[in-house]
Amino acid sequence: xxxxxxxIEVMPFVICIGFLVAHFLGNTxxxxxxxxxxxxxxxxxxxxxxxxxxxxxxLVYFSLYKTMLDRYLYISDDTSxxxxxxxxxxxxxxxxxxxxxxGQVSFILxxxx
Numbered sequence: 001x002x003x004x005x006x007x008i009e010v011m012p013f014v015i016c017i018g019f020l021v022a023h024f025l026g027n028t029x030x031x032x033x034x035x036x037x038x039x040x041x042x043x044x045x046x047x048x049x050x051x052x053x054x055x056x057x058x059l060v061y062f063s064l065y066k067t068m069l070d071r072y073l074y075i076s077d078d079t080s081x082x083x084x085x086x087x088x089x090x091x092x093x094x095x096x097x098x099x100x101x102x103g104q105v106s107f108i109l110x111x112x113x
Contacts, residue, residue, distance in 0.1 A: 014044065015044055018037050018041040019041060019063060022035075025037060026067065038067055038071075041060075045060060059098070062098055062101060065084055065087055066088065066101060069084045069088060078112050081112055082112050082113075085112065086109070088102075089102065
């Protein structure tokens with residue numbers, strides 16, 4: 001039982017490191033691998049590994065989807081970019097600072113159609 005609790009406590013750090021690795025991979029032009037790492041982080045997040053109150057989960061979702069969207073646009077994968085935009089826009093906004101990001105993604109989605 002303690003091992004499971006320790007795994008849950010470590011999970012935010014694992015997701016943050018995965019996010020940093022995804023950025024590094026994207027910046028070094030290993031874009032497909034960067035997208036895979038972001039997807040793995042989303043899987044961990046969707047498995048409810050984060051406890052409520054530890055981290056703002058919506059902020060992590062926003063960051064991961066925005067990173068994936070940037071990578072999809074870099075490799076000109078418009079279909080996946082459109083799906084990523086739609087998932088990004090379906091997230092509930094949690095902070096006022098994210099409204100600019102939502103507007104930017106809406107603008108990108110309009111350009112993709």
